[in-house]
Amino acid sequence: MADVAKLNQVTKGFRDGEQYHQVLQAVDLQINRGDTVALTGPSGSGKSTLLNLIAGFEMPDSGEILLNQASTSHWQDKDWSHFRRHSLGVVFQQFNLLTPLNVKDNIAFPLSLTAQPWSAWCDYLVEKLGLLPLLHRQVEALSGGQQQRVAIARALAHKPTLLLADEPTGNLDDVSGKQVMALLCELAQESQTSILMVTHSEECAAFMQKRWHLSQGTVAIYEK
């Protein structure tokens, strides 16, 4: 099965004044097409850092990251933009919704970047995420849970090959959280989207096929 993301000996740390804080130590990982992975680990262990590296929001200190089997070592901003627009969906803790826009325009935004029209798939996502009554509301007027559902729809609108999600159900109640998890699994199966999801919830982790646990700079891999 083709890999969509691969890390070879990736090391990352941050300087804090005089001190250097090592977060990831020579990490080797691979996400194949259609894999769904729960990423767990204590607070501060580097889960968000790992997602940021794969999204190109941070650069590794050493090692190599391959995306869609291409090395990113010499990628420039335009290469990262191309990858994000065509292949990547992100749902991070800050939803980063576009506040002057309504729900529909927020969901359509990633499509507009590659000149794609609103599709039947978008209608399906809107319906599944319970956003139909909210489509023409301004996003800033929505609750945290509603905004989270908009962020999920926006991340999936262009059918990415890889979805990176940081606690994607953190603001949802139990029932809608489970619905969203079921939707993500359905998506992974139907369109072979791979998912790497940070979660502190055992229930959410159970929806994913694999489990990676990050601790003291290294990742332990558990296959179910």
Ligand SMILES: Nc1ncnc2c1ncn2[C@@H]1O[C@H](COP(=O)(O)OP(=O)(O)OP(=O)(O)O)[C@@H](O)[C@H]1O
């Ligand atoms: N831009 C940065 N500058 C300096 N230190 C950083 C930066 N980003 C992350 N860190 C540090 O790296 C470590 C890992 O942070 P990260 O946010 O990846 O952890 P996490 O596992 O996602 O934590 P949580 O579960 O609390 O969200 C922390 O000690 C954090 O302070």
